[in-house]
Amino acid sequence: MGIIDIRGLRKSYVTRGRGYGPKSKSTGEAPVSAESGGAPAGAGRAPAAEKAPRAAKARRGQVVVEAVKGIDLAVEQGEIFGFLGPNGAGKSTTLKMLATLLAPDGGSVRIAGFDVVAQPNEVRRRIGYVSQAGGTDREATGRENLMLQGRLYGVSAKEVTARIESLVVSLDLGRIVDRLGRTYSGGERRKLDLALGMVHSPAVLFLDEPTTGLDPVSRAQLWNQIRSLRAGGTTVFITTHYLDEADNLCDRIAIIDKGSIVAEGTPHELKGRVAGDVVSLSLNHVEDALAKAKELLQPEEFVRDAIIDQDRLRLTVEKGEAALPAILRLLEGSGIGVVSIALSRPSLDDVFLHVTGHSLTEAERTAASPAQRTGDSR
Amino acid sequence: MKFLTDLWVLFKRNIRASLRNKVWLFIGLFQPILYLLLFAPLLKGLANVPGFPQGGPYTVFTPGLLVMVAIFSTAYVGFGLVSEIRYGVIERMMVTPTRRLALLLGFVLRDIVVLLLQSLVVIAIAIPLGLAVNPLGLLATLGMMVLTGALMASFSYALALRVKEENSLASVLNLLSAPLLLLSGITLPLTLAPAVIQAIALANPFAYEVTGARSLFIGNFNNSAILIGVAYLTLLAGLSFFWAARSFRKGTA
Numbered sequence: 119m120g121i122i123d124i125r126g127l128r129k130s131y132v133t134r135g136r137g138y139g140p141k142s143k144s145t146g147e148a149p150v151s152a153e154s155g156g157a158p159a160g161a162g163r164a165p166a167a168e169k170a171p172r173a174a175k176a177r178r179g180q181v182v183v184e185a186v187k188g189i190d191l192a193v194e195q196g197e198i199f200g201f202l203g204p205n206g207a208g209k210s211t212t213l214k215m216l217a218t219l220l221a222p223d224g225g226s227v228r229i230a231g232f233d234v235v236a237q238p239n240e241v242r243r244r245i246g247y248v249s250q251a252g253g254t255d256r257e258a259t260g261r262e263n264l265m266l267q268g269r270l271y272g273v274s275a276k277e278v279t280a281r282i283e284s285l286v287v288s289l290d291l292g293r294i295v296d297r298l299g300r301t302y303s304g305g306e307r308r309k310l311d312l313a314l315g316m317v318h319s320p321a322v323l324f325l326d327e328p329t330t331g332l333d334p335v336s337r338a339q340l341w342n343q344i345r346s347l348r349a350g351g352t353t354v355f356i357t358t359h360y361l362d363e364a365d366n367l368c369d370r371i372a373i374i375d376k377g378s379i380v381a382e383g384t385p386h387e388l389k390g391r392v393a394g395d396v397v398s399l400s401l402n403h404v405e406d407a408l409a410k411a412k413e414l415l416q417p418e419e420f421v422r423d424a425i426i427d428q429d430r431l432r433l434t435v436e437k438g439e440a441a442l443p444a445i446l447r448l449l450e451g452s453g454i455g456v457v458s459i460a461l462s463r464p465s466l467d468d469v470f471l472h473v474t475g476h477s478l479t480e481a482e483r484t485a486a487s488p489a490q491r492t493g494d495s496r
Numbered sequence: 497m498k499f500l501t502d503l504w505v506l507f508k509r510n511i512r513a514s515l516r517n518k519v520w521l522f523i524g525l526f527q528p529i530l531y532l533l534l535f536a537p538l539l540k541g542l543a544n545v546p547g548f549p550q551g552g553p554y555t556v557f558t559p560g561l562l563v564m565v566a567i568f569s570t571a572y573v574g575f576g577l578v579s580e581i582r583y584g585v586i587e588r589m590m591v592t593p594t595r596r597l598a599l600l601l602g603f604v605l606r607d608i609v610v611l612l613l614q615s616l617v618v619i620a621i622a623i624p625l626g627l628a629v630n631p632l633g634l635l636a637t638l639g640m641m642v643l644t645g646a647l648m649a650s651f652s653y654a655l656a657l658r659v660k661e662e663n664s665l666a667s668v669l670n671l672l673s674a675p676l677l678l679l680s681g682i683t684l685p686l687t688l689a690p691a692v693i694q695a696i697a698l699a700n701p702f703a704y705e706v707t708g709a710r711s712l713f714i715g716n717f718n719n720s721a722i723l724i725g726v727a728y729l730t731l732l733a734g735l736s737f738f739w740a741a742r743s744f745r746k747g748t749a
Binding site for chain 1: 498501502505506509512513516517580582583584585587588589590591592593594747
């Protein structure tokens, strides 16, 4: 059992409209995720709605959207765990349930051994949570923000003061801690948001899309700060729709799509699950050479797929390193000149494509358009 | 114990935010002061009209004005909550082990204190203009205003948590405020109104409050409007606080 233990977690809610309602309250996660596209108006689709009295029930002109459809997950202590998925996949909804802000319809969540529904205060004392909106009060200084938050966690004023000093050093808050929140830049605000989530030294830190809207420098800084948290033994659970963030920052990730986890593992494992490596070739005498090369290589056992992508031939192969010499030999043997050859590992986007049948960037476009109008309030 | 500590910490934070925003405190006072200076003098000519209450124009008008301050300085507090929800401040508080009731009370108590401060300024301005007031009656009136503030602030917060955005909140509040104001006798005493309007006004808690406050100001503690007003306001304040507390418990999601 991990420090976070999730079993069969479910949440659905009612939204207006004919099954494609881009309802978006304060959460950035729009319910368009659930494949409710064709559901007729008023069709209650919550599974076992009779069993779970809290489950949403649709009235006329409304539709029930399953935002989270039964998630099982275990996160180990001291890891950076990433929840990767497009906007509207159910990431924020899940995170809110883990952080005791939203009651689940079904399933259970235990954090550090405590149940989020039955013992919310025990859970709250042990977790920090930074929402997409952050939490920095514009009308107070950084210090006042931190003091209030620490006091609400039940830490004495003296201890909070000491803690603020140590956060000023570790998060480099020296220049902002005595200024009003409304004077902060995006990156500065994010830093204070993070500090607010850490003021009581929680064992588990939840960060909802921590780097959305940050410039590359602030983003890199934040990544480093998250890594140093892990070094101190803190478990960090982040949601993200950035592939590179999941890939570079996270020890393990779960890919979530339409309310369900579709894959889970280290970035390395997940990429290993996709059919092999990608070899990209550019050839002499482009027109017929590409077709000829494709014809030549496709029947080979190690080639899973061959696609002509504009002026290059893209091969998906099982073991890239072993395949390269063989490919070169074959092409040379039939007199096709190779101008350049590149071997690349599959990206997480390839993984996403592989497990969901659509690419993350594409999912992002379709899911985000109606939701983003009101969703992202920063 | 933690509840009281949290409440104090939250109240201090809210008060600090209000006092820092001096522009808003001034805007809140601007309208009542204008009424005192530009409207109350118009009542001088009405002093001999049958049905006009006892006392000079300022003694008749100031109690109504105080009720207006109580209603309108608290009715719009929901807007602040909407903005704090948007910036994640409320959620950030809700993720701590503090009780939701402390969050709500911290806001409502701040609103009541701000309201009382504004009322004292209004009274301080009205006295040199000609207001004569019974001190005990004033104290009792302030008590009714605390109830009014608790009622309107809770209502505004509950509504804000329900609609979560400014436009709907403004629509509902504006829809309610005009009839409440017109049917309360704040500007002109309802004793001047036709019987039909007087009858409708019987449903308005603020009408009793205004009549009661006028009576208290001249030292008459026997007017039945006082007791009815206090009972009515207590009931509504309780209901509306209960609604707000429930909304806070449900959270912002």
